[in-house]
Amino acid sequence: MADFIEESKYVELIYKVVDRKTGNVFSNIEYPVGYVHGANDVLGKDVLNELEGREQGDIIEIKIDVEKLYGPRDEALVFIDKIENVPQEYRKIGTKVVMENKDGQPKDFLVTKVDDETVTIDGNNPLCGRDVNFLLEITLVRDATIEEMEAGGTTDSEPSLEDILTQG
Numbered sequence: 001m002a003d004f005i006e007e008s009k010y011v012e013l014i015y016k017v018v019d020r021k022t023g024n025v026f027s028n029i030e031y032p033v034g035y036v037h038g039a040n041d042v043l044g045k046d047v048l049n050e051l052e053g054r055e056q057g058d059i060i061e062i063k064i065d066v067e068k069l070y071g072p073r074d075e076a077l078v079f080i081d082k083i084e085n086v087p088q089e090y091r092k093i094g095t096k097v098v099m100e101n102k103d104g105q106p107k108d109f110l111v112t113k114v115d116d117e118t119v120t121i122d123g124n125n126p127l128c129g130r131d132v133n134f135l136l137e138i139t140l141v142r143d144a145t146i147e148e149m150e151a152g153g154t155t156d157s158e159p160s161l162e163d164i165l166t167q168g
Helices: 045-051 066-070 146-151 161-166
Strands: 009-019 025-036 060-062 078-082 094-098 105-112 116-122 132-143
Touching: 025 132, 025 146, 045 060, 045 132
Parallel strands: none
Antiparallel strands: 009 025, 009 132, 060 132, 078 116, 094 105, 105 116
């Protein structure tokens, strides 16, 4: 008899975050992430609602509203500078650069473009302005243990939709 996803069930998933227009995979996690259904809403209510009633082996595709998660793309967070003004360690695409705002609060930026003359860094989340789908494969559904229910998921770590969408 199959277990269906409902409150107090321990669920493990593998997933991909895919650009709907290009088909490019932004994130591909093949090691299962576990959570206890109904113990918290770290995956987001929309995702949890889609998972309700599903079973091991099901594959579902969910449109993610990236603007709702991260806000609209802000071009004021994109900076282009001459390559000679940028330290060598920041001249590689994907390099994280931490900057501070006027109040001294840190903000992560990513190097998104490097050419012979310039370096571009972007403080927007890499998914801002994109249409993405969350492709989930349910790899396990079972009754949660008391420890898992208290922790809200696996006793190793707890997933979050934001972490999932920024990995990769």
